Amino acid sequence: MPKTSHKPNHAATEGAAAATDDVRAEIIGFFEEMGRSVRLPPSFGRIYGLLFASSKPLAFEEICTELHLSKGAISQGLTALQDLQAVRPISIENDRRTYFVPETSMRRLSRNFLKEVVLPKLESGEQTVKNLQSRLSANEDSENADSLAVRLHSLHEWQRKLRRLLPWIAKLTVPPRGD
Amino acid sequence: MPKTSHKPNHAATEGAAAATDDVRAEIIGFFEEMGRSVRLPPSFGRIYGLLFASSKPLAFEEICTELHLSKGAISQGLTALQDLQAVRPISIENDRRTYFVPETSMRRLSRNFLKEVVLPKLESGEQTVKNLQSRLSANEDSENADSLAVRLHSLHEWQRKLRRLLPWIAKLTVPPRGD
């Protein structure tokens, strides 16, 4: 099989398939960019994009060759995406390889992301702020301790609000009567 | 004046000031990390953090020396932060230098951020998806065109929902009755 990425197809559907390949490339780019904005390496986004654009599960090897990426990159990418529950491995009869399908529910994707990456960061931030506040009140003396206390308080408020809002973001839903 | 970063202070407040400096360093680190998670270079977050931790406006030069960063870095950082409206320049009587103060309202900060960075990205994404959908329906033939159409549709829905939710995120408020 040649390495060039177009699939074999009838003469009749040839042009259309090429167009579809175009679309697929653009979807891959789209998810690369999406991932980028939440600090995933390009390869991770591209892997997800390829799976998203594919109508059937893909095996490790296929992903490698389609994306022209090394086995190492794919392995790392798939592991991370599984951790985020953005892709799921499935096994297929009489085939030793594991295939992968994308999580396509945007709702579940965002819920997992918030839970796995945003929430931990928020929690550690809350801890830091609490810690700073108590350290600050411990030595109540410096000229600017007061203004700092005010600012830390607003930070604390903000964290509280964000935490309350998080579930709604996860669902990407505006609550009843919220319209 | 020595380059070491502790300020001159009375013997009585010496220990406390050191502790306050500690707190300040940690705040700087906190914002460095915050910035990082929205893809700002470390220096940008640190500049904001320094201003946030300071009770009075700081001049360009002071920022340089406090953070041990080059003039170039500070200049770029301040420009970007001003674009995001995360810091504001102020002028002071009989002083040629411009001083800077942080925007401390977390609400305004998040509003600006969403408007300046999230919304544009969302809009360009919407455009891409629309474009892909029409290109896909143009050649209605490929075996997997259907499943792709379904997926693109869910992507579209997601964008629509996110757009509706954005204002609530900007305000970091759970909508009325949303509790």
Add this chain to the structure above:
DNA sequence: GATTTGGTTTAAAAAAAAATGAACCAATCT
């Protein structure tokens, strides 16, 4: 039990992002 297949781990190379520092500019001061 040797070999092939499917995949992981990791040191090293490549690429990308960030910081530096020197040249530069525009006000102000002498």
Add this chain to the structure above:
DNA sequence: AGATTGGTTCATTTTTTTTTAAACCAAATC
């Protein structure tokens, strides 16, 4: 006018991140 101050720009260097590729492992096959 010349020098100084406050700051910007941008080519170069440094640091960090990402990818590669080679060594490795475990399960299945010969």
